[in-house]
Amino acid sequence: MESCDPRPLVAILGSGALARFWAWALNGCPLWVVGQAAPPYHVHFQGHTDSIRPPFYHWQQPIAKAPDVVVLVTKWRQLSRARDWILQWAPQSLVVSLMNGMGQEEALAPIPPDHMAIGVTTAAATREDATAQDLAISVQSLGQTFLPDRGESNLRVLQKARPDLIQLVDADEIASRRWQKLIFNSVINPLSALADCANGELPQHPLWALSRPLLAESRRIAEAAGQCLPADVESRLQHLVQETAGNVSSMLQDVRHGYSTEIGAINGYLVHRANQLGIPAPLNEALTRLIEKLAP
């Protein structure tokens, strides 16, 4: 029998920290997770632990029904597999990406741009798997999640499910928020990966001396690309570092596990845009090379 639930069916692609975060945050909504690490997931937040067991499919498993919305929260190294899954199982679904970095639209081709809603989140969760059977995350910050408001009713329903977490904003606001997040990641992620420390320890580390010139360089690139960043971007960066103080950045987690990182979509993207615009990006280029050497 057809379901008459008016809420969209959500497929969360990926079974890592952010995927588990959204499975927890949207618990109670019709959703399932697609990935390699099957539930239950234990979610530690503010001294409490919730255990959730969302319906789950392995990547290669056939699904019963196409989802209305796909929430894309894999790492860049797994993006082509996620794209192929969407093309096979959910070609008409709305794809909401909350991945860090830029260039998803190009990387997800041939999925049409009007099937994509690229958003951005400042939520922070760390994967803390004890064993392959004991999967957990620690939520450091609920953050804010911005999605484009293009009149899609499915996104409005999702926003109403978690109005405390999700905001629908116009295209200019999304672009500005994405650039801000890109710039924050371009500073916090490679510096924490090189310093091998949690975000909150960074300001005391000698490598943090690079943060100001790096921020200035990235800001020049953003402005040359037509993005006017808020005047207080530096204090916003410091605030994010404090808010995610206990977090091991996603880039440092990758380096520690010996996985390739998302540097190409973060600092590498800034270098690419700087080259297109004919302006220098020596710090972003140096950091990209250092991280690529650390985690090829």
Ligand SMILES: NC(=O)C1=CN([C@@H]2O[C@H](COP(=O)(O)OP(=O)(O)OC[C@H]3O[C@@H](n4cnc5c(N)ncnc54)[C@H](OP(=O)(O)O)[C@@H]3O)[C@@H](O)[C@H]2O)C=CC1
């Ligand atoms: N974590 C965070 O706080 C934030 C992350 N992001 C972004 O979200 C995206 C996803 O990041 P995140 O969720 O942190 O990535 P993770 O490193 O936690 O997970 C990445 C992938 O690792 C695989 N995986 C999960 N569990 C295991 C396991 N037990 N053993 C081996 N592999 C496992 C999953 O693969 P599979 O897909 O096959 O299931 C998963 O998609 C990235 O673009 C990131 O930059 C953005 C904001 C905050």
Ligand SMILES: CC(C)(CO)C(=O)C(=O)O
């Ligand atoms: C906000 C931040 C820096 C939290 O660690 C993040 O997005 C990441 O780790 O990739």
